[in-house]
Amino acid sequence: MLIAALAGIGAGAAHALAGPDHVLSLAPLAVGRRDAWRVGLRWGLGHGAGTLCWAVALLASISATRLQGMDRWAEAAAGLALVAMGIVGLRRRRAHEPGPAPRGIFVVGLVHGASGGSALLLLLPAVVAGSGIHTANYLAGFVAGSTVAMTALTASLARLSMAGGRSARVMARAGRMASLASLALGAFWIGRGVVG
Template sequence: MAVINPALPLPAFATFQTATTTGGAVGRGLHTELLSSAWTGFFAGCLHTLSGPDHLAALAPLSIGRSRLESAAVGALWGCGHDAGQLIFGLLFLLLKDRLHIEIIRTWGTRVVGLTLLIIGAMGIKEASEVPTPCVALENGECDISVYESVGSPIVGLKKKKIGFATFATGIVHGLQPDALMMVLPALALPSRLAGAAFLGMFLVGTVVAMGGYTVFIGSCSEALKDRVPRITEKLTWASSIVAIGLGLAIIISQFFGFSLY
């Protein structure tokens, strides 16, 4: 009895082949979509964080004079607070929508940000002012610091405040702003929920990484200069604190002239 093989594939086998090919293509497409959304969110988080002058001005006085590990902790904690603030605003936007008065929130949020910059700057100046100035007593009773520094005597360092909830809370204040919609709206516009979640999650990660990297850079530079330039930590703290106060005043004053610097 002869067995005849059909020239054409069976319908069931052809359907299985087509489904397998289609499933593989869909899987690869979903993987590519998730990766591109995640990397886009990561770079958007880094760019958003590092492009904010209020972010940089707020963290500089907190990072100067700290070790790399402490500086990284400051930046990461502040970044986590910033993420928390953005998530809170995003949830409020999704829940309240039309009932949320964006302009009122923007106005008062900007004023609070300016106030936090003033507080951070004032605290930095207070810390720098509390460092005693060592000197050598002269015969006439006066004090000469240049003699003390020239002999290579150790200088009393700046005592930084402990890293705590205040750093996290400051991050929340800076994150609880209408620009948090930059994180929410692109995530909602993506074609799938998974892609939106990938964008959102990596945006938050990018914020923490960028802030941690920035504070490590500031802390490392101040530590490297500390042994070469006398009292550089106090001088840098003074300078960064004055910048923070100046930016805070500019942000608050600009509100009364009908425009916003923030």
């Protein structure tokens, strides 16, 4: 049981930190914020909830062909979330204040968690775990690992952006660049998901 939970934690953390969409979704809101860890926590909890939706779908229907077709549209949905976060980041930078974390950050994490095809592969051990308790431990570990990793990532991005007394001008540029990168990746994923 402990091994299943530890495997889930490792897989969840690796998944959260390896995806450029995760970093670019959070970077526009993390730069220059003292409470960026809260953004990461909300996003991570939403991502965990979305991943659990995938797990339930996977456990209910092991038909890989149906899931394979859904992956294209799921990627487009994640692209939309990236575009939305890029727009939110640019609006916040235009106002020259990071402000409070947007209330919709949980929903953005949910969309990312429910739309990631790579998370689907990492959930396969839960499907073949053999027992309900091992499956539950793996999934709980996956959610915890990805949430803690994203919380730490956003806190680190914020700390890095404020290190050494960087000027407000530098932080604004970094925030704009992260927002534009989020927009670009999101637009690419939308195009790839729709066109194929």
